[in-house]
Amino acid sequence: MTPEEFRVAGYRLIDWITDYRNSIESRPVRAQVAPGDIRSRFPETPPDSPADFDSLLQSMTEDILPGITQVQHPMHFGWFPSNASLESVLGDMASSGLGTLGISWESCPALTEVEEVMCDWMRQLAGLSRQWEGTIHDTASTACLTALLLARERSTDHCQTRDGLQGHEKPLTVYLTGESHSSIRKSALLAGFGARNIRTVPVDPVTRAMIPEALSDQVRDDRSRGCQPCVIVATVGTTGVTAIDPVDSIAGIAKENGMWVHLDAALAGTAMLLPECRYLWSGVEGTDSLSWNVHKWMGTVLDCSLFYVRNPEHLIRVMSTNPSYLRSAVDGAATQYRDWGIPLGRRFRALKLLFQLRLEGIESIRARLRRDIANAKWLGEQVEKEKHWKVLAPYVLQTVCIRHEPPGLAGEALDAHTLSWAAAINHSGRAFLSPAKMEGRWFVRVSIGVQSTTRAHVEQLWHLMQETAKERGPSPSG
Ligand SMILES: *Cc1c(COP(=O)(O)O)cnc(C)c1O
Numbered sequence: 317m318t319p320e321e322f323r324v325a326g327y328r329l330i331d332w333i334t335d336y337r338n339s340i341e342s343r344p345v346r347a348q349v350a351p352g353d354i355r356s357r358f359p360e361t362p363p364d365s366p367a368d369f370d371s372l373l374q375s376m377t378e379d380i381l382p383g384i385t386q387v388q389h390p391m392h393f394g395w396f397p398s399n400a401s402l403e404s405v406l407g408d409m410a411s412s413g414l415g416t417l418g419i420s421w422e423s424c425p426a427l428t429e430v431e432e433v434m435c436d437w438m439r440q441l442a443g444l445s446r447q448w449e450g451t452i453h454d455t456a457s458t459a460c461l462t463a464l465l466l467a468r469e470r471s472t473d474h475c476q477t478r479d480g481l482q483g484h485e486k487p488l489t490v491y492l493t494g495e496s497h498s499s500i501r502k503s504a505l506l507a508g509f510g511a512r513n514i515r516t517v518p519v520d521p522v523t524r525a526m527i528p529e530a531l532s533d534q535v536r537d538d539r540s541r542g543c544q545p546c547v548i549v550a551t552v553g554t555t556g557v558t559a560i561d562p563v564d565s566i567a568g569i570a571k572e573n574g575m576w577v578h579l580d581a582a583l584a585g586t587a588m589l590l591p592e593c594r595y596l597w598s599g600v601e602g603t604d605s606l607s608w609n610v611h612k613w614m615g616t617v618l619d620c621s622l623f624y625v626r627n628p629e630h631l632i633r634v635m636s637t638n639p640s641y642l643r644s645a646v647d648g649a650a651t652q653y654r655d656w657g658i659p660l661g662r663r664f665r666a667l668k669l670l671f672q673l674r675l676e677g678i679e680s681i682r683a684r685l686r687r688d689i690a691n692a693k694w695l696g697e698q699v700e701k702e703k704h705w706k707v708l709a710p711y712v713l714q715t716v717c718i719r720h721e722p723p724g725l726a727g728e729a730l731d732a733h734t735l736s737w738a739a740a741i742n743h744s745g746r747a748f749l750s751p752a753k754m755e756g757r758w759f760v761r762v763s764i765g766v767q768s769t770t771r772a773h774v775e776q777l778w779h780l781m782q783e784t785a786k787e788r789g790p791s792p793s794g
Pocket residue numbers: 396454455456457458497499551553554555580581582583609621
Protein backbone atom coordinates (compact mmCIF):
# COMPACT_ATOMS: atom_id res chain seq x y z
CA MET A 317 0.00 0.00 0.00
CA THR A 318 1.41 3.38 -0.91
CA PRO A 319 0.92 6.38 1.39
CA GLU A 320 -1.61 7.79 -1.13
CA GLU A 321 -3.61 4.55 -1.13
CA PHE A 322 -3.42 4.62 2.66
CA ARG A 323 -4.89 8.13 2.68
CA VAL A 324 -7.96 6.99 0.75
CA ALA A 325 -8.51 3.79 2.72
CA GLY A 326 -7.71 5.53 5.99
CA TYR A 327 -10.46 8.13 5.62
CA ARG A 328 -12.90 5.33 4.86
CA LEU A 329 -11.81 3.42 7.91
CA ILE A 330 -12.32 6.49 10.07
CA ASP A 331 -15.84 6.81 8.64
CA TRP A 332 -16.48 3.16 9.38
CA ILE A 333 -15.26 3.51 12.99
CA THR A 334 -17.34 6.67 13.43
CA ASP A 335 -20.47 4.91 12.13
CA TYR A 336 -19.80 2.04 14.51
CA ARG A 337 -19.37 4.37 17.49
CA ASN A 338 -22.61 6.16 16.55
CA SER A 339 -24.45 2.83 16.38
CA ILE A 340 -23.33 1.40 19.72
CA GLU A 341 -26.45 2.23 21.66
CA SER A 342 -28.64 0.39 19.15
CA ARG A 343 -26.60 -2.81 19.46
CA PRO A 344 -26.88 -5.56 22.09
CA VAL A 345 -24.36 -5.01 24.85
CA ARG A 346 -23.05 -8.57 24.86
CA ALA A 347 -22.10 -10.19 21.56
CA GLN A 348 -24.94 -12.52 20.64
CA VAL A 349 -22.79 -15.32 19.29
CA ALA A 350 -21.81 -18.81 20.43
CA PRO A 351 -18.24 -20.11 20.64
CA GLY A 352 -16.95 -20.85 17.14
CA ASP A 353 -19.51 -18.64 15.33
CA ILE A 354 -17.00 -16.00 14.31
CA ARG A 355 -14.27 -18.44 13.49
CA SER A 356 -16.58 -20.35 11.15
CA ARG A 357 -17.06 -17.21 9.03
CA PHE A 358 -13.47 -17.41 7.91
CA PRO A 359 -12.00 -19.83 5.41
CA GLU A 360 -9.85 -22.54 6.92
CA THR A 361 -6.92 -21.73 4.69
CA PRO A 362 -5.25 -18.35 4.22
CA PRO A 363 -6.15 -16.24 1.18
CA ASP A 364 -3.84 -16.63 -1.80
CA SER A 365 -4.74 -13.33 -3.47
CA PRO A 366 -5.27 -9.84 -1.99
CA ALA A 367 -8.77 -8.43 -1.50
CA ASP A 368 -9.85 -4.87 -2.25
CA PHE A 369 -10.51 -2.53 0.66
CA ASP A 370 -14.30 -2.57 0.11
CA SER A 371 -14.62 -6.27 0.57
CA LEU A 372 -12.44 -6.12 3.68
CA LEU A 373 -14.62 -3.39 5.21
CA GLN A 374 -17.70 -5.41 4.34
CA SER A 375 -16.22 -8.40 6.12
CA MET A 376 -15.49 -6.19 9.13
CA THR A 377 -19.18 -5.29 9.24
CA GLU A 378 -20.54 -8.77 8.60
CA ASP A 379 -18.01 -11.07 10.21
CA ILE A 380 -16.35 -9.05 12.96
CA LEU A 381 -19.00 -6.71 14.38
CA PRO A 382 -21.33 -9.55 15.48
CA GLY A 383 -18.47 -10.80 17.63
CA ILE A 384 -17.91 -7.52 19.45
CA THR A 385 -19.23 -7.11 22.99
CA GLN A 386 -20.03 -3.41 23.24
CA VAL A 387 -17.98 -2.45 26.30
CA GLN A 388 -18.37 1.17 25.14
CA HIS A 389 -22.16 0.79 25.44
CA PRO A 390 -23.72 3.05 28.11
CA MET A 391 -25.53 -0.03 29.50
CA HIS A 392 -22.29 -1.96 30.01
CA PHE A 393 -21.87 -2.43 33.76
CA GLY A 394 -19.72 -5.56 33.72
CA TRP A 395 -16.12 -6.20 34.78
CA PHE A 396 -14.69 -2.66 34.81
CA PRO A 397 -15.03 0.44 32.64
CA SER A 398 -12.81 -0.26 29.65
CA ASN A 399 -13.15 3.13 28.08
CA ALA A 400 -11.47 3.83 24.78
CA SER A 401 -11.72 7.59 24.48
CA LEU A 402 -11.60 8.72 20.88
CA GLU A 403 -8.86 11.18 21.75
CA SER A 404 -6.64 8.30 22.84
CA VAL A 405 -7.70 6.26 19.81
CA LEU A 406 -6.28 9.03 17.62
CA GLY A 407 -3.06 8.86 19.62
CA ASP A 408 -2.96 5.11 19.09
CA MET A 409 -3.41 5.58 15.36
CA ALA A 410 -0.63 8.15 15.34
CA SER A 411 1.56 5.67 17.18
CA SER A 412 0.89 2.90 14.65
CA GLY A 413 1.14 5.28 11.73
CA LEU A 414 4.57 6.49 12.75
CA GLY A 415 5.70 2.89 12.82
CA THR A 416 8.34 3.53 15.44
CA LEU A 417 10.68 1.02 16.99
CA GLY A 418 11.20 1.39 20.71
CA ILE A 419 14.25 -0.65 21.62
CA SER A 420 16.63 2.06 22.75
CA TRP A 421 16.61 5.83 23.17
CA GLU A 422 18.38 6.07 19.84
CA SER A 423 15.77 4.01 17.97
CA CYS A 424 13.15 6.66 18.79
CA PRO A 425 14.16 9.46 21.16
CA ALA A 426 10.65 10.95 21.15
CA LEU A 427 9.11 7.65 22.27
CA THR A 428 11.35 7.54 25.32
CA GLU A 429 11.10 11.18 26.26
CA VAL A 430 7.34 11.55 25.76
CA GLU A 431 6.88 8.45 27.93
CA GLU A 432 8.98 10.16 30.62
CA VAL A 433 6.89 13.30 30.35
CA MET A 434 3.56 11.43 30.41
CA CYS A 435 4.55 9.37 33.45
CA ASP A 436 5.58 12.55 35.20
CA TRP A 437 2.39 14.42 34.25
CA MET A 438 0.30 11.52 35.52
CA ARG A 439 2.34 11.40 38.73
CA GLN A 440 1.52 15.05 39.36
CA LEU A 441 -2.13 14.62 38.44
CA ALA A 442 -2.47 11.81 40.99
CA GLY A 443 -0.76 13.85 43.72
CA LEU A 444 2.31 11.62 44.03
CA SER A 445 5.61 13.09 45.22
CA ARG A 446 8.69 13.54 43.07
CA GLN A 447 10.27 10.40 44.45
CA TRP A 448 8.26 8.30 41.96
CA GLU A 449 9.45 7.50 38.47
CA GLY A 450 7.31 5.67 36.01
CA THR A 451 7.14 3.65 32.84
CA ILE A 452 4.27 2.31 30.77
CA HIS A 453 3.55 -1.41 30.69
CA ASP A 454 0.93 -3.25 28.70
CA THR A 455 -1.07 -4.45 31.70
CA ALA A 456 -1.15 -4.48 35.48
CA SER A 457 -0.33 -8.19 35.32
CA THR A 458 3.06 -7.41 33.79
CA ALA A 459 3.58 -4.58 36.27
CA CYS A 460 2.87 -6.88 39.20
CA LEU A 461 5.19 -9.58 37.90
CA THR A 462 7.90 -6.94 37.54
CA ALA A 463 7.27 -5.73 41.10
CA LEU A 464 7.52 -9.23 42.54
CA LEU A 465 10.79 -9.82 40.69
CA LEU A 466 12.13 -6.57 42.17
CA ALA A 467 11.04 -7.65 45.64
CA ARG A 468 12.61 -11.08 45.21
CA GLU A 469 15.90 -9.58 44.09
CA ARG A 470 16.01 -7.01 46.88
CA SER A 471 15.33 -9.63 49.54
CA THR A 472 18.02 -11.95 48.24
CA ASP A 473 20.76 -9.45 47.43
CA HIS A 474 20.26 -10.22 43.72
CA CYS A 475 20.07 -13.99 43.81
CA GLN A 476 19.55 -14.04 40.04
CA THR A 477 23.23 -13.23 39.58
CA ARG A 478 24.14 -16.42 41.48
CA ASP A 479 21.96 -19.55 41.79
CA GLY A 480 18.65 -17.74 41.73
CA LEU A 481 15.98 -18.87 44.15
CA GLN A 482 17.34 -22.38 43.85
CA GLY A 483 20.29 -21.34 45.93
CA HIS A 484 18.39 -19.31 48.50
CA GLU A 485 18.12 -21.17 51.77
CA LYS A 486 15.03 -19.50 53.32
CA PRO A 487 11.62 -19.65 51.64
CA LEU A 488 10.52 -16.11 50.64
CA THR A 489 6.89 -15.43 51.50
CA VAL A 490 4.30 -13.27 49.71
CA TYR A 491 1.22 -11.72 51.32
CA LEU A 492 -2.08 -10.96 49.63
CA THR A 493 -5.77 -11.36 50.44
CA GLY A 494 -8.63 -13.44 49.09
CA GLU A 495 -9.81 -10.25 47.35
CA SER A 496 -6.53 -9.71 45.48
CA HIS A 497 -6.66 -9.97 41.71
CA SER A 498 -5.91 -13.39 40.22
CA SER A 499 -2.90 -11.86 38.44
CA ILE A 500 -1.17 -11.33 41.81
CA ARG A 501 -1.12 -15.00 42.60
CA LYS A 502 -0.09 -15.77 39.05
CA SER A 503 2.80 -13.30 39.32
CA ALA A 504 3.94 -14.86 42.58
CA LEU A 505 3.92 -18.29 40.96
CA LEU A 506 5.74 -17.07 37.86
CA ALA A 507 8.33 -15.21 39.92
CA GLY A 508 9.21 -18.52 41.55
CA PHE A 509 7.91 -17.95 45.10
CA GLY A 510 5.91 -21.19 45.03
CA ALA A 511 2.28 -21.74 45.98
CA ARG A 512 3.29 -22.93 49.45
CA ASN A 513 4.82 -19.54 50.23
CA ILE A 514 1.81 -17.42 49.34
CA ARG A 515 -0.13 -16.25 52.40
CA THR A 516 -3.75 -15.21 52.21
CA VAL A 517 -4.17 -12.62 54.94
CA PRO A 518 -7.66 -12.42 56.50
CA VAL A 519 -9.91 -9.51 55.55
CA ASP A 520 -12.42 -7.44 57.48
CA PRO A 521 -15.83 -9.10 57.03
CA VAL A 522 -17.52 -5.81 56.12
CA THR A 523 -14.95 -3.81 54.16
CA ARG A 524 -13.08 -6.86 52.75
CA ALA A 525 -9.83 -4.98 53.40
CA MET A 526 -6.66 -6.65 54.67
CA ILE A 527 -6.47 -6.70 58.49
CA PRO A 528 -3.06 -5.23 59.40
CA GLU A 529 -2.89 -7.03 62.77
CA ALA A 530 -3.46 -10.33 60.98
CA LEU A 531 -0.71 -9.44 58.51
CA SER A 532 1.63 -8.59 61.34
CA ASP A 533 0.90 -11.89 63.14
CA GLN A 534 1.40 -13.87 59.97
CA VAL A 535 4.72 -12.18 59.23
CA ARG A 536 5.92 -12.88 62.78
CA ASP A 537 4.83 -16.53 62.54
CA ASP A 538 6.58 -16.96 59.25
CA ARG A 539 9.79 -15.50 60.64
CA SER A 540 9.73 -17.84 63.61
CA ARG A 541 9.21 -20.78 61.26
CA GLY A 542 12.35 -19.88 59.31
CA CYS A 543 10.72 -18.13 56.37
CA GLN A 544 11.82 -14.75 55.03
CA PRO A 545 8.82 -12.41 54.60
CA CYS A 546 9.45 -10.67 51.29
CA VAL A 547 6.58 -8.78 49.74
CA ILE A 548 3.05 -7.59 50.48
CA VAL A 549 0.71 -6.81 47.63
CA ALA A 550 -1.84 -4.28 48.83
CA THR A 551 -4.81 -3.35 46.70
CA VAL A 552 -6.65 -0.08 46.58
CA GLY A 553 -9.89 -0.96 44.82
CA THR A 554 -10.10 -4.74 44.57
CA THR A 555 -11.75 -6.24 41.55
CA GLY A 556 -14.70 -7.89 43.26
CA VAL A 557 -15.90 -5.34 45.77
CA THR A 558 -13.52 -2.34 45.53
CA ALA A 559 -12.01 -3.12 48.93
CA ILE A 560 -9.37 -0.65 50.08
CA ASP A 561 -6.46 -2.22 51.92
CA PRO A 562 -5.03 0.07 54.64
CA VAL A 563 -1.89 1.15 52.82
CA ASP A 564 -0.46 3.20 55.67
CA SER A 565 -0.45 0.36 58.23
CA ILE A 566 0.73 -2.14 55.64
CA ALA A 567 3.65 0.09 54.64
CA GLY A 568 4.55 0.42 58.33
CA ILE A 569 4.65 -3.35 58.81
CA ALA A 570 6.71 -3.72 55.65
CA LYS A 571 9.21 -1.16 56.83
CA GLU A 572 9.69 -2.85 60.20
CA ASN A 573 10.32 -6.14 58.48
CA GLY A 574 12.37 -5.01 55.50
CA MET A 575 9.69 -6.07 53.06
CA TRP A 576 8.59 -4.69 49.69
CA VAL A 577 5.08 -3.31 49.20
CA HIS A 578 3.53 -3.34 45.75
CA LEU A 579 0.34 -1.34 45.49
CA ASP A 580 -2.17 -2.62 42.98
CA ALA A 581 -4.28 0.40 42.06
CA ALA A 582 -5.15 -0.91 38.62
CA LEU A 583 -8.69 0.37 38.75
CA ALA A 584 -8.68 2.90 41.56
CA GLY A 585 -5.53 4.74 40.53
CA THR A 586 -7.82 6.81 38.35
CA ALA A 587 -9.77 7.98 41.40
CA MET A 588 -6.56 9.65 42.63
CA LEU A 589 -7.02 12.26 39.93
CA LEU A 590 -9.62 13.57 42.39
CA PRO A 591 -7.98 15.13 45.46
CA GLU A 592 -11.01 14.15 47.56
CA CYS A 593 -10.32 10.45 46.91
CA ARG A 594 -6.63 10.45 47.83
CA TYR A 595 -7.32 9.52 51.45
CA LEU A 596 -8.06 6.07 50.03
CA TRP A 597 -4.37 5.43 49.39
CA SER A 598 -3.00 7.38 52.31
CA GLY A 599 0.43 5.92 53.03
CA VAL A 600 1.19 5.39 49.35
CA GLU A 601 4.49 7.26 49.71
CA GLY A 602 5.75 4.44 51.92
CA THR A 603 5.21 1.72 49.32
CA ASP A 604 7.87 0.59 46.84
CA SER A 605 5.99 0.22 43.57
CA LEU A 606 2.53 0.82 42.21
CA SER A 607 0.51 0.05 39.14
CA TRP A 608 -2.40 1.93 37.65
CA ASN A 609 -4.30 1.05 34.50
CA VAL A 610 -5.22 4.28 32.80
CA HIS A 611 -6.83 1.98 30.23
CA LYS A 612 -9.72 1.36 32.58
CA TRP A 613 -11.86 4.06 34.11
CA MET A 614 -9.73 7.00 32.95
CA GLY A 615 -10.37 6.06 29.36
CA THR A 616 -7.04 5.63 27.58
CA VAL A 617 -7.52 2.90 24.99
CA LEU A 618 -6.02 -0.48 25.98
CA ASP A 619 -3.21 -1.09 26.68
CA CYS A 620 -1.69 1.48 28.98
CA SER A 621 -0.66 0.50 32.49
CA LEU A 622 1.47 2.92 34.47
CA PHE A 623 4.11 1.40 36.72
CA TYR A 624 5.92 3.59 39.25
CA VAL A 625 8.86 2.80 41.47
CA ARG A 626 10.62 4.81 44.13
CA ASN A 627 14.02 3.41 43.31
CA PRO A 628 14.64 3.15 39.57
CA GLU A 629 18.31 2.19 40.16
CA HIS A 630 17.16 -1.08 41.72
CA LEU A 631 14.69 -1.65 38.88
CA ILE A 632 17.40 -1.08 36.29
CA ARG A 633 19.86 -3.30 38.07
CA VAL A 634 17.35 -6.17 38.01
CA MET A 635 16.11 -5.63 34.47
CA SER A 636 19.06 -4.37 32.48
CA THR A 637 20.92 -6.12 29.75
CA ASN A 638 23.48 -4.41 27.63
CA PRO A 639 24.10 -6.27 24.41
CA SER A 640 26.69 -4.80 22.06
CA TYR A 641 24.21 -4.26 19.21
CA LEU A 642 22.13 -1.87 21.35
CA ARG A 643 24.98 0.27 22.70
CA SER A 644 25.29 3.86 21.60
CA ALA A 645 27.18 7.04 22.33
CA VAL A 646 24.40 8.41 24.56
CA ASP A 647 24.31 5.45 26.98
CA GLY A 648 24.19 6.84 30.46
CA ALA A 649 22.75 10.18 29.33
CA ALA A 650 19.33 8.87 28.30
CA THR A 651 16.65 6.58 29.71
CA GLN A 652 16.64 3.10 28.21
CA TYR A 653 13.16 1.77 28.91
CA ARG A 654 14.20 -1.74 27.90
CA ASP A 655 15.94 -1.74 31.29
CA TRP A 656 12.72 -0.84 33.10
CA GLY A 657 10.73 -3.97 32.40
CA ILE A 658 10.49 -7.35 30.68
CA PRO A 659 10.02 -6.61 26.96
CA LEU A 660 12.74 -5.17 24.77
CA GLY A 661 10.64 -3.65 21.98
CA ARG A 662 7.90 -1.21 22.93
CA ARG A 663 5.14 0.71 21.20
CA PHE A 664 4.80 4.48 21.41
CA ARG A 665 1.99 4.12 23.97
CA ALA A 666 2.64 7.52 25.50
CA LEU A 667 0.99 9.16 22.48
CA LYS A 668 -2.39 7.79 23.61
CA LEU A 669 -2.01 9.62 26.88
CA LEU A 670 -0.65 12.77 25.26
CA PHE A 671 -3.62 12.96 22.89
CA GLN A 672 -6.12 12.28 25.65
CA LEU A 673 -4.66 14.80 28.07
CA ARG A 674 -4.27 17.48 25.39
CA LEU A 675 -7.63 16.98 23.70
CA GLU A 676 -10.01 15.77 26.43
CA GLY A 677 -8.35 17.70 29.22
CA ILE A 678 -8.02 16.74 32.86
CA GLU A 679 -10.96 18.75 34.14
CA SER A 680 -13.38 17.00 31.84
CA ILE A 681 -11.97 13.63 32.90
CA ARG A 682 -12.39 14.64 36.55
CA ALA A 683 -15.97 15.74 35.96
CA ARG A 684 -16.76 12.36 34.42
CA LEU A 685 -15.26 10.49 37.40
CA ARG A 686 -17.28 12.58 39.84
CA ARG A 687 -20.41 11.89 37.82
CA ASP A 688 -19.75 8.13 37.99
CA ILE A 689 -19.13 8.18 41.74
CA ALA A 690 -22.39 10.09 42.24
CA ASN A 691 -24.25 7.60 40.04
CA ALA A 692 -22.91 4.67 42.05
CA LYS A 693 -23.96 6.39 45.27
CA TRP A 694 -27.43 6.99 43.87
CA LEU A 695 -27.80 3.35 42.85
CA GLY A 696 -26.49 2.08 46.18
CA GLU A 697 -29.04 4.22 48.01
CA GLN A 698 -31.93 2.99 45.84
CA VAL A 699 -30.96 -0.63 46.43
CA GLU A 700 -30.61 -0.13 50.17
CA LYS A 701 -34.09 1.40 50.35
CA GLU A 702 -35.75 -1.45 48.49
CA LYS A 703 -37.17 -4.45 50.33
CA HIS A 704 -35.40 -7.75 49.61
CA TRP A 705 -32.47 -6.04 47.94
CA LYS A 706 -29.09 -5.77 49.59
CA VAL A 707 -25.85 -3.89 49.08
CA LEU A 708 -23.05 -6.24 50.15
CA ALA A 709 -20.03 -3.99 50.44
CA PRO A 710 -19.32 -0.29 50.94
CA TYR A 711 -19.54 1.56 47.63
CA VAL A 712 -16.63 3.96 47.86
CA LEU A 713 -16.05 4.45 44.15
CA GLN A 714 -17.97 3.32 41.08
CA THR A 715 -18.86 -0.31 41.84
CA VAL A 716 -21.96 -1.42 43.73
CA CYS A 717 -22.26 -5.03 44.89
CA ILE A 718 -25.85 -6.16 44.94
CA ARG A 719 -28.03 -9.14 45.71
CA HIS A 720 -31.74 -9.70 45.43
CA GLU A 721 -32.70 -11.83 48.42
CA PRO A 722 -36.34 -12.87 48.23
CA PRO A 723 -37.70 -14.31 51.49
CA GLY A 724 -37.09 -17.99 51.94
CA LEU A 725 -34.18 -18.17 49.55
CA ALA A 726 -30.73 -19.05 50.82
CA GLY A 727 -27.64 -21.03 49.95
CA GLU A 728 -27.58 -22.68 46.57
CA ALA A 729 -31.13 -21.68 45.74
CA LEU A 730 -30.18 -18.04 46.25
CA ASP A 731 -27.09 -18.53 44.07
CA ALA A 732 -29.26 -20.04 41.33
CA HIS A 733 -31.64 -17.08 41.53
CA THR A 734 -28.80 -14.52 41.36
CA LEU A 735 -27.16 -16.18 38.38
CA SER A 736 -30.51 -16.60 36.67
CA TRP A 737 -31.58 -12.95 36.72
CA ALA A 738 -28.12 -11.71 35.83
CA ALA A 739 -27.93 -14.16 32.91
CA ALA A 740 -31.39 -13.10 31.73
CA ILE A 741 -30.27 -9.46 31.57
CA ASN A 742 -27.03 -10.34 29.81
CA HIS A 743 -28.85 -12.58 27.36
CA SER A 744 -31.35 -9.86 26.52
CA GLY A 745 -28.56 -7.63 25.25
CA ARG A 746 -30.16 -4.67 27.06
CA ALA A 747 -27.47 -4.39 29.68
CA PHE A 748 -24.47 -6.33 30.87
CA LEU A 749 -23.50 -7.21 34.44
CA SER A 750 -20.85 -9.54 35.78
CA PRO A 751 -21.63 -11.72 38.79
CA ALA A 752 -18.85 -12.56 41.25
CA LYS A 753 -18.48 -14.52 44.48
CA MET A 754 -17.97 -13.35 48.02
CA GLU A 755 -17.57 -15.92 50.80
CA GLY A 756 -18.69 -18.61 48.43
CA ARG A 757 -21.97 -16.93 47.42
CA TRP A 758 -22.79 -15.19 44.14
CA PHE A 759 -23.70 -11.54 43.92
CA VAL A 760 -23.92 -9.07 41.07
CA ARG A 761 -21.40 -6.31 40.52
CA VAL A 762 -22.58 -3.13 38.91
CA SER A 763 -19.48 -1.37 37.67
CA ILE A 764 -20.35 2.14 36.53
CA GLY A 765 -18.03 4.28 34.44
CA VAL A 766 -18.46 3.92 30.70
CA GLN A 767 -17.92 7.35 29.17
CA SER A 768 -21.45 7.55 27.78
CA THR A 769 -23.25 6.21 30.87
CA THR A 770 -25.50 8.89 32.39
CA ARG A 771 -27.85 8.85 35.39
CA ALA A 772 -30.69 7.92 33.04
CA HIS A 773 -28.87 4.72 32.05
CA VAL A 774 -28.28 3.79 35.68
CA GLU A 775 -31.98 4.36 36.42
CA GLN A 776 -32.87 2.21 33.45
CA LEU A 777 -30.59 -0.53 34.77
CA TRP A 778 -32.15 -0.41 38.23
CA HIS A 779 -35.64 -0.83 36.74
CA LEU A 780 -34.42 -3.65 34.53
CA MET A 781 -32.86 -5.45 37.49
CA GLN A 782 -36.03 -5.17 39.54
CA GLU A 783 -38.26 -6.38 36.72
CA THR A 784 -36.00 -9.25 35.78
CA ALA A 785 -35.40 -10.45 39.32
CA LYS A 786 -39.14 -10.39 39.94
CA GLU A 787 -39.94 -12.29 36.75
CA ARG A 788 -37.31 -14.83 37.64
CA GLY A 789 -38.53 -14.89 41.23
CA PRO A 790 -38.68 -18.44 42.51
CA SER A 791 -41.73 -18.04 44.73
CA PRO A 792 -44.90 -15.92 44.74
CA SER A 793 -43.52 -13.94 47.67
CA GLY A 794 -40.32 -13.16 45.70
C1 LIG B 1 -7.89 -5.10 36.12
C2 LIG B 1 -7.12 -5.37 37.32
C3 LIG B 1 -5.93 -6.10 37.27
C4 LIG B 1 -5.38 -6.75 36.03
O1 LIG B 1 -5.22 -5.88 35.01
P1 LIG B 1 -4.57 -6.28 33.62
O2 LIG B 1 -4.10 -4.95 33.13
O3 LIG B 1 -5.68 -6.82 32.79
O4 LIG B 1 -3.50 -7.25 33.82
C5 LIG B 1 -5.23 -6.28 38.45
N1 LIG B 1 -5.67 -5.76 39.60
C6 LIG B 1 -6.82 -5.06 39.69
C7 LIG B 1 -7.26 -4.52 41.02
C8 LIG B 1 -7.58 -4.84 38.56
O5 LIG B 1 -8.70 -4.11 38.64
